[in-house]
Amino acid sequence: DARVTQTPRDKVTEMGQEVTMRCQPILGHNTVFWYRQTMMQGLELLAYFRNRAPLDDSGMPKDRFSAEMPDATLATLKIQPSEPRDSAVYFCASVVATEAFFGQGTRLTVV
């Protein structure tokens, strides 16, 4: 059963620390989305990649966030330094044809 795997599932960190979230897309899917979800803002698109190249990261705060796809089996989202307002659930989605498959998310709490 192919699925998108995100790690860690939960992360609690102190303000100012670096946070790295990882996503393993489904093998063969060449497009990956990163979303952030909060109660106030809902699901926000942060960035997406096609064939490992960034297509659009306009939804991402550039000063502290960075997204990369070092290879076809790994996408990363990094926050440095983290702030309490970054607390949210971060989802990645792996896309084939017309369907996006979402991971279970990383719940980030910055204290």
Next chain:
Amino acid sequence: DAKTTQPPSMDCAEGRAANLPCNHSTISGNEYVYWYRQIHSQGPQYIIHGLKNNETNEMASLIITEDRKSSTLILPHATLRDTAVYYCIVRVSNFGNEKLTFGTGTRLTIIP
């Protein structure tokens, strides 16, 4: 992407058909209607999509009006596990260079 309008919440009795409406009056001729749902604390899940013809799969049916300005997602026999937030999205069916943008959706509650 065209904007969609959905009611914020709906209730449906278990075993009955749940009909979720979506207005997309500014949809372009090449834009599809997609439906996703998000069960509490899980990632969104694809349900169905269509262009202008009605569509049906194992999860749901999608009815699109002839003028394509609105659509209805139908869950034929709702169960408690269908309680979720349902998102209607319109977009060109080309994920290669196309964003998938979520609105606020409809929170569907299935009542025992």
